[in-house]
Structures are given as C-alpha cells and as structure tokens.
Amino acid sequence: NAGVTQTPKFQVLKTGQSMxxxxxxxxxxxxxxxxxxxxxxxxxxIHYSVGAGITDQGEVPNGYNVSRSTTEDFPLRLLSxxxxxxxxxxxxxxxxxxxxxxxxxxxxxxxL
Amino acid sequence: xxxxxxxxxxxxxQEGRISILNCDYTNSxxxxxxxxxxxxxxxxxxxxxxxSIKDKNEDGRFTVFLNKSAKHLSLHIVPSQPxxxxxxxxxxxxxxxxxxxxxxxxxxxxxxxx
Numbered sequence: 112n113a114g115v116t117q118t119p120k121f122q123v124l125k126t127g128q129s130m131x132x133x134x135x136x137x138x139x140x141x142x143x144x145x146x147x148x149x150x151x152x153x154x155x156x157i158h159y160s161v162g163a164g165i166t167d168q169g170e171v172p173n174g175y176n177v178s179r180s181t182t183e184d185f186p187l188r189l190l191s192x193x194x195x196x197x198x199x200x201x202x203x204x205x206x207x208x209x210x211x212x213x214x215x216x217x218x219x220x221x222x223l
Numbered sequence: 224x225x226x227x228x229x230x231x232x233x234x235x236x237q238e239g240r241i242s243i244l245n246c247d248y249t250n251s252x253x254x255x256x257x258x259x260x261x262x263x264x265x266x267x268x269x270x271x272x273x274x275s276i277k278d279k280n281e282d283g284r285f286t287v288f289l290n291k292s293a294k295h296l297s298l299h300i301v302p303s304q305p306x307x308x309x310x311x312x313x314x315x316x317x318x319x320x321x322x323x324x325x326x327x328x329x330x331x332x333x334x335x336x337x
Contacts, residue, residue, distance in 0.1 A: 115266070144325065153229070153329035154267070154312060161322050169324060201266050208316070208323055209255050209274065214266030 112137050117202050117215035124192045124222045132187040132218050134202030142205045143185040144169070144212070145177065147198040154201065160185055192222045226250045227315050229328040237336050242300040244331050246313035249294065253315035253326075258287060258298045261310045261330070270311075271298070303335045 118133045136143065144159035146169075156169030158177040166177050174196060176188040185204075189196060199219050203212040228247045236242045244258075254275045259267035273280040273287045273296070280287050286299045300307055314327045 142323075146327070151232070151329060154314075154327035156324060156326060159324050165322075167322060167324070170326070203266075208318070209272075211257065211269035211272065212259075212314075212325060214259075214268070216266050217264075 114138065115202055115204055115213050115215035117200075117218050119218060120216070121219050122221070124189075124220065126193060126222060128192050129188070129190050130192065132189075132200055132202075132220070134185045134187065134215060135183050136185075136204040136213070137183065138204060138206070138213070139182060140204035140206050140213075141182065142207070142212075143179065144203050145175070145185070145187045146201045146203065147171065147196075148201060148217075149198050157187065157200075194222045196220065197222045225329070226253075227313060227326050227328040229311075229313060229331050231331050232329070233332040233334070235334045235336060236303045238305055239302045242298075242303045242307065242333055242335065244298040244300075244311050244313075244333065246296050246298075246328055247294060248296075248315050250315070250317060250326075251294070252317050252319065254318055255316040256287070256289060256296050257314045257316075257325070258285075259312045259314060259327075260307075261312065267312060300333075303333075305335050305337050308333055308335045 145157040146154040160166045160179040202215045205212045257272040258270040261267040
C-alpha cells in the first residue's frame with residue numbers, strides 16, 4: 112500500500128491563480144480530511160468527508176472547495192489564491208470513528 | 224476559538240527523564256483523544272489514543288492520561304530518548320449529527336537532550 116499520497120510536494124502561485132491539491136489513499140478509508148499547518152497555529156481542519164459524495168466544512172473552510180466523487184480521492188481546490196493561503200497542507204484518511212488518521216507527506220504552498 | 228489548546232510551545236528534557244506534554248480542551252462533546260508526533264518535512268504519525276470512557280492508556284514508553292472533569296489530557300514519555308525530539312500534537316474527535324471530525328491543538332516541540 113502507498114498509504115496517503117499528495118501531489119505536488121511544492122507549489123508557488125501568484126495571487127489570484129487557481130490550483131488543485133491532489134490527495135489519494137489506497138486503504139479504502141471512508142473518512143478523509145484536509146488540514147493546514149501554520150506556525151503557532153497547529154493543524155487546522157479545512158474540510159472533511161465521511162464518505163464518497165459527502166463533504167463538510169472544518170474550522171477554516173473559506174477560500175477552499177472540495178469534492179469526493181470516489182472513496183480514493185479527495186482534491187482540495189483553491190479558486191483564487193491569496194497570500195494568506197501560504198501554508199503546508201496535509202491530507203489524512205481514517206477507516207472509522209475510533210481509528211487513527213494516516214497523514215500524507217504534505218504540500219508546501221507559497222502564494223506571492 | 225481554539226477548542227484544543229497546548230499551552231507550552233516547547234519543552235526540553237534530559238535523556239532518560241520523563242517528558243510530560245499537556246493538552247486542554249473546551250468542548251465536552253469530544254469523545255476520543257489522540258496524540259500525534261511530527262518530524263520536520265513529514266506528515267504527523269499516530270502515537271497513542273484514549274477513549275473518553277477511560278482515564279489512562281499505556282503503550283510501551285507512552286502513557287496518556289485523561290481527566291474529563293478538568294478537560295485535560297497529558298502524554299507521558301518514560302524514559303525520554305533523543306529520537307523522541309519532535310513536535311507533538313494532541314487531537315480530539317467530536318461526533319455530531321451522525322458525522323465526526325478531528326480538531327488538533329497547536330503543538331508542543333519536544334527536545335530531548337543527550
């Protein structure tokens with residue numbers, strides 16, 4: 112198993128550009144989520160999904176869109192990037208309610 | 224409004240001694256708690272967890288204590304080793320209306336001195 116994979120590893124955007132951060136897992140996990148990590152702020156939940164076709168907002172959803180058309184994939188879209196979205200983004204998945212989350216290696220995004 | 228707080232941004236401990244990392248939470252609906260460890264340039268990895276119906280869980284050198292009345296949990300590492308140097312995050316699971324989500328704290332950077 113590859114676990115949770117994220118692409119790209121690094122990305123530089125200009126303000127106003129759009130892009131999609133990819134996340135995939137091969138563990139048949141129902142639950143997937145996106146976090147951003149900023150200095151002094153810890154890991155903050157952006158969006159999450161309890162299964163294909165179901166998504167919900169986390170703590171900091173503004174400026175981000177998600178969809179979950181398959182169990183394996185959970186892409187995060189930035190429609191119009193802003194410097195405040197400069198961060199490290201982590202995707203995670205878990206099998207069930209009391210199971211551990213498995214995290215991907217992260218995507219470091221810089222918005223100029 | 225930070226629902227999960229780790230008030231100590233950093234902690235230094237001598238090798239072989241005990242490391243105690245603390246976490247406070249405000250939401251009484253949290254029903255499951257986890258600790259993760261994170262090395263630079265890597266994703267967090269699971270360390271240990273505890274259900275809200277328990278007050279202690281042990282796994283080797285790692286023990287998590289939960290005090291529900293104080294809304295406080297702690298992670299004890301005994302004995303501490305240099306390889307334990309990392310950022311530690313506590314997380315809490317909230318279950319509402321048939322769905323659930325995990326909220327993380329701000330992290331504590333542990334440095335174990337050889």
